[in-house]
Amino acid sequence: MTNSRLLIVRMVGLCLMLMGLVVAVPAQAQADNFPVFGNRTRILDNLQYNPTGEIIFPSVIRIADHVSNPLGAYYMYYAPHDAPGGIALAYANSPSGPWIEYANNPVIGRTWSPHYNVSHVSSPDVIWDSATNRLYLYFHGENSTTRLATSTDGITFTYDKVVVSTANFTGISEASYARVFRHTMPSRGNTYTMLLMGNNSGTRRIYLAWSNDGRNWTTQPTAFISPVSSEGNQLSSANFFPWNGRYYVVYHSNNGNMHATEVDVNFNVLRRAGTFYDSVSGFPDDAKASSPEFLTVGSTLYMYYATGPRLDGRLAFATANITAPPPFDSIVDNNSASGVTVSGSWVASTGAAGYYGSNYLHDNNAGQGQKSVRYSPNLPAAGTYEVYGRWAAHPNRATNVSFDITHAGGVTTRTVNQQVNGNQWYSLGTFTFNAGTSGNVLIRTTNANGYVVADAVRFVER
Numbered sequence: 001m002t003n004s005r006l007l008i009v010r011m012v013g014l015c016l017m018l019m020g021l022v023v024a025v026p027a028q029a030q031a032d033n034f035p036v037f038g039n040r041t042r043i044l045d046n047l048q049y050n051p052t053g054e055i056i057f058p059s060v061i062r063i064a065d066h067v068s069n070p071l072g073a074y075y076m077y078y079a080p081h082d083a084p085g086g087i088a089l090a091y092a093n094s095p096s097g098p099w100i101e102y103a104n105n106p107v108i109g110r111t112w113s114p115h116y117n118v119s120h121v122s123s124p125d126v127i128w129d130s131a132t133n134r135l136y137l138y139f140h141g142e143n144s145t146t147r148l149a150t151s152t153d154g155i156t157f158t159y160d161k162v163v164v165s166t167a168n169f170t171g172i173s174e175a176s177y178a179r180v181f182r183h184t185m186p187s188r189g190n191t192y193t194m195l196l197m198g199n200n201s202g203t204r205r206i207y208l209a210w211s212n213d214g215r216n217w218t219t220q221p222t223a224f225i226s227p228v229s230s231e232g233n234q235l236s237s238a239n240f241f242p243w244n245g246r247y248y249v250v251y252h253s254n255n256g257n258m259h260a261t262e263v264d265v266n267f268n269v270l271r272r273a274g275t276f277y278d279s280v281s282g283f284p285d286d287a288k289a290s291s292p293e294f295l296t297v298g299s300t301l302y303m304y305y306a307t308g309p310r311l312d313g314r315l316a317f318a319t320a321n322i323t324a325p326p327p328f329d330s331i332v333d334n335n336s337a338s339g340v341t342v343s344g345s346w347v348a349s350t351g352a353a354g355y356y357g358s359n360y361l362h363d364n365n366a367g368q369g370q371k372s373v374r375y376s377p378n379l380p381a382a383g384t385y386e387v388y389g390r391w392a393a394h395p396n397r398a399t400n401v402s403f404d405i406t407h408a409g410g411v412t413t414r415t416v417n418q419q420v421n422g423n424q425w426y427s428l429g430t431f432t433f434n435a436g437t438s439g440n441v442l443i444r445t446t447n448a449n450g451y452v453v454a455d456a457v458r459f460v461e462r
Helices: 026-032
Strands: 038-043 056-061 074-079 088-092 122-129 134-140 145-151 158-165 175-182 192-200 203-211 217-225 235-243 246-253 258-263 269-277 289-297 300-307 314-321 329-333 340-343 347-349 360-362 372-375 383-390 401-407 410-416 426-433 440-444 456-461
Touching (some): 056 289, 122 175, 158 192, 158 217, 192 235, 217 246, 235 289, 246 289, 383 440
Parallel strands (some): 056 122, 145 175
Antiparallel strands (some): 056 074, 122 134, 145 158, 192 203, 235 246, 300 314, 329 456, 401 410, 401 440
């Protein structure tokens, strides 16, 4: 089991970069190979506790891994969006249901003396903390405050504390809709990571926090991911989605769809990865899909999510078959946390369009033969991989840039013209590689007749 969730995959730059500097890479979207979901099914339509006639924000855990004699193997927590809210529980013996409403909902209400008395509580999110052997349930109430309650059985809760609020961030009036997951950022040495929504002067953005114990949190005060025009102008309910050796943050926007942003292991933003899930206009999505939660059981990936317009939400799930995993696809960028070796003096730039990630390097058309950048992926298995290079083309670029590909059979040099074929993944050929980091691509400036760009290299299993 992973993080107590039967392989729950939690919907899974250089601090925050201005979003205007994150260049869209349309050709890359297909390479992400996101799961294709079908079998959409509405759940929990007829409830005894539903004071507002709508529910949102499902959070699912395989409770049978942690609790003796639970009501069912799986617990799902959810809540009405609007006042009075209330954290509710349903249970099932299969991840596909049928889901049965707990008879004494809500398990957490809007008043809890002497701890708080608020208009509503909502957006539950649960993890199992193995250090304390307790269920941690995060929820908001009011919208400015995210709180924590704990339990040994998933039904009876003990209030713990406020974990984050608007006071921990810069210029926001809401700090809510948090998802917490086990992920260590090597640069921070944390155990848990949190993604949450902050309302910044009417614009909802994604914010970031991290913790060693799930109770005491450090925050990044400024926005982590902000809206871009291709997605909509409001973002919320982000989750972590590790997939195919890469890391994504998935969130919904006010255009009704879920979108993804790729990050590195330290949660530096790399790029916008496009639409993750395109909601259907009819049943059960009703043109909106939000607050995704993921669970993997065997070869089936379950996505639980909220559907329908704001204040008229319902819950649904969809499934994707992941029996045959997508081919390994690794991108090493000039800003990657590992796998890049820079020799000599290079200049970071965003001056020409078409680069990958936050910027690219150029040699300033000086010191030819004294500079290089080596890209070394960590390949999971020996096999055949197609190698691609990427650069920002411009008339001042060299037409004879050397790319040395080190593979199992030796070293092959490709000479490329960087005045053309920018803003795309340009194939350098297909080669056999050993597992690990011995394979690499070296960009050299030897005898270059113009500016040399070192941006990103991609390895795709064939």
